[in-house]
Amino acid sequence: MSAILYIAAYVFPAAIAWALLAFVFRPLQTIPFLLPLLALAYALWYGLRETLGIQRQLLGLIWQVPSGWIKGRPAMIQTLIWGTTLGPGFVTKNPYAGMWLLPLLVALNHNLLTTIIVAMAVGSVHAGARAIGVLRNRRCIEMDVSAHLRIMSAVSRWQYIDGLALLLAAGALGAYALSLLGAHF
């Protein structure tokens, strides 16, 4: 199967799933200050924990695609199942706290159309990057059997970077929250 088809199998379901998420967050957008303060608190808390290396708990479901869904099916169907379940990023394991800041950031836009478009963009990019990562890791493991150990050890490095990104967001959200409360810069 070509890489393009593989990536598409991840991207299209993710774009749809994230667009639907925009509607889920719609009621929360009507509550003043809720989403900015929630996003600020989340980004600060998990940014500190990931940067200090004390975030051990996976922030997501430990559900995995049942083997019965995959076994015996054609390669295209298997890819569609993987893409639909893993592309959006909502289910299965998630090692990075930044994942759950994304819906909050998306929902900060008050215009529904903008929220949907941004949500689809975020979902598509996440899914595309995930698919490319899978393809790249497979190639590494094919060339070097012990590559999976390096892949596993890279998680802590990515967590650290994710933590720094969350802190950057926390600083920005702090300024945004102050501006909403009437502070002028």
Place this chain on the structure above:
Amino acid sequence: MIETGVMIRPVRVFLIGSMLAIGFGVAMLLLHQSDFMLALIIFAISLAALIGAGKLSSP
């Protein structure tokens, strides 16, 4: 060597303070110019790419 250096506690604490300050400062500038939401969208998309690329491969 750089990778070992950023992992030690004083460097982590310094980076924590720096990231918070940079985020706050940049946001202040963007809010002043009414570009904050656009920058937030770009940041969210970039973070999504980072997270997607960083997740472990599936079987």
